[in-house]
Amino acid sequence: MNSTPRHKPTVVIGLVGSQLDKGSAPARWERWRPTVGICQQPDLLIERLELLYQASDRGLAERVRDDVVQVSPQTRVVLREFPLGDPWDFEEVFGALHDFSRAYDFQEREEEYLLHITTGTHVAQICMFLLAESRHIPARLLQSSPKGQRGAMKGVGGWRVIDLDLSRYDRLASRFVREQGEATTLLKGGIATRNAAFNRLIDELELVARRSREPILLTGPTGAGKTQLARRIYDLKVRQHQLGGDYVVVNCATLRGDGAMSALFGHRRGAYTGAAEGRAGLLKSADQGLVFLDEIAELGLDEQAMLLRALETRRFLPLGADAEVESDFQLIAGTNADLVERVERGLFRADLLARINLWSFELPGLAERREDIEPNLDYELQRYAERQGERVRLNREARERFLGFALSEAAVWRANFRDLSAAVVRMATLASGGVVTEEVVEGELRRLSRQWQRAGGAGASPRSGGDSGGSGGLAELGLEALDDFDAVQLRHVIAVCRRSASLSEAGRTLFAVSRARRRSRNDADRLRKYLKKFELDWESIGGGCLVAPVRGGD
Known part of the structure; x- marks a missing residue:
């Protein structure tokens, strides 16, 4: 049986109206006060009211809080001081509201948010529009007015939820451009990559990640960084308040038989031999979140069919169940295989490929991004220091020797960034006194050369x-x-x-x-x-x- 969806409590965020919310006892109950009025609406149940106020309006904010508690005891009022010098200064107001949005702990899976735009200066109202439209504040807009329904109590007024399209508003373009730069830096793991083609790929991927919830397909050789990039896409979407669920990683190469169906879609107790307890499944665990299916080419045809239905309807049937379950997840798929060739061989469904191939990004191998070896060398040294609590560096001669080889055609980087990461770990481990010498580098380069020759890289032998x-x-x-x-x-x-x-x-x-x-x-x-x-x-x-x-x- 499907359970009835749980009602989310409503949270309203708004500014104290230094003029509209004023009033003294008992005459204040005769006039319309927007903040108090929205809490008197019989068809708008507010669980929590987040009330922003300037220091000079603290007394007014406390009076409004007490009045709200009197007319709506179920509403919890949270007063938040809102530092602001000039409420008519566009840059200052937007900056303060933007800082609030980034610091506030939005819980979209648990709460529904409304942004009260009636109070505050016109500048504040415009800024609140922009922040709601750009999803910095993941809320719908709540507008109140002195005119209410016939028969309503005096001073209560009316309300409505509105949606506006402000996508072409560009007065604050520079601030959003800066944020976009932060987003691309996040996708690159903070590494100052230099390869022009890779940077263009990341720029486009950042736009797609922010604007779309459609599946994303990451292709490229093993070790090119698909898993790390998928995680960063998830982190970016969480920061943009687009996802509220978990990040789930599945290596499809490890899924076989009934275990594959059960792992992905779950099962009911007794669904098959050994199923002593029920299991939700990984796709259900990713509800409101993101699932990364690595090595998707290895997924069986039956699992591919169920995955396609789950993508199209957000519903699927666990093993042994007689009712479907729902899960609203975003999919990122990764593969180093040629999926078109797999379709031609009957190993991959053409309709599933069409569904996941809307946004496809091919990650280049390290040998195609030699400009990025030096910044990634520094990144791997930093990672080693964070893991081991010991900072290690290459002396000048060692650094020149390593990069000279790494950038040459002799370095094939067969396992891509995994080769580079392993090389750094080995050199750092053998470093004496935290300094990698040229001698250590020479030993590592010999090791890499032998390793690649055994694997058939760069020819069978350097002399052949x-x-x-x-x-x-x-x-x-x-x-x-x-x-x-x-x-x-x-x-x-x-x-x-x-x-x-x-x-x-x-x-x-x-x-x-x-x-x-x-x-x-x-x-x-x-x-x-x-x-x-x-x-x-x-x-x-x-x-x-x-x-x-x-x-x-x-």
Whole structure:
């Protein structure tokens, strides 16, 4: 059986009217006072009245509170001092109301909010309109007037709830732009990402997250950050008062058989062997919240059919139940699989793909976002410090060495950010006295190279096949006996030299990250010294051999 929906208590938020709410005993009961009047309405039951007042109106606020308690004993009045210098200063009033909205603990699942817009200056009323329209205050607008229904008590007046579309109001655009910037920073985890394509993706995703409750599909390789991004979308929606329920994560690859149905949709007691107790299911747990279905391509066809119905009707049937249950959740799905190809093979429902593919965002791998490796390196070091309570840093040489490798083609980043995170943890753990040295970095880079070679990344071996610098290989330079790690790096250096017109140009390319932080920027000298370690020079490696010669005019 479906239970009757529980009535939410009504909470009214309003300003004390320094003129309209005035009155002295006993004549005050003969005149209309908006704040007292809304609490006298027989068809408007107010559980709590949040009354904002300026310090100079405290006496008036206390008198209004006492009168409300007299006419509506069930209404609890909460007086909140509202610091305001000039009630006609638009920026000051909006700022004060905006600060109130961010500090107030709205409980939308438990309470219904009305914003009383009759009292206060016209400036305050406009600001309250804007904050309600932008959902900073998740409330409908309550308007009262001195004219009530025929037969109503004198001084009570009337009331109505109104809705207005102020979406084109842009007087405070700069403030909202700043908030939008805060939202995108939240989605990026506070990391100052530099990749232009990724930043454009996040900008669009921020708009979708704020304006839509339709499903979102996050695609991209394993380790690209889909799980973390889904969590940040949830946090953003909670901050915008769009969600009041829980965040539920489900890895569909772990769901099999009856256990899959039960985990997602719940079951009744005795629904199958071993079901000794009932279970609500994860979709029910996400009511009014957000569910992230990771690896959705692994979901069975039966579960896909039920999920589609749940998305379209907000209703589904638990195992063994004879009545459907409701759950109003938002879905984010994640996958590293090609869902179109899965549909063609009959492994994924075309109608479900159409339903979840309205907003699709493909996250690039780390190798496609090499500009973001340095800020993410700093982020991972900060995370390590927070977890371990110990701050660790890379010294200058170690940092340059790590970034030089990380930004090169030799670093394939097969597991994407998971590889980077693991590398930082290993280096920080081996750091002596909180400082990662170049020696520690060299060991980590050798470990990464071996790991990727075993997994088939960047070719089976750094010596197999031709090198990326053109014809020939290291053997022709008499360097076939190098360690794998040195061979991978040297091949890349030679390839850059052969593509560059001069030693200086090659040096600028290879040391682009570290050069910005040095007083001396003699990149050619640094490159010359590096080559000398292997008894090489610009001429011996064929520097500039792939650069087209400059021809004179015809």
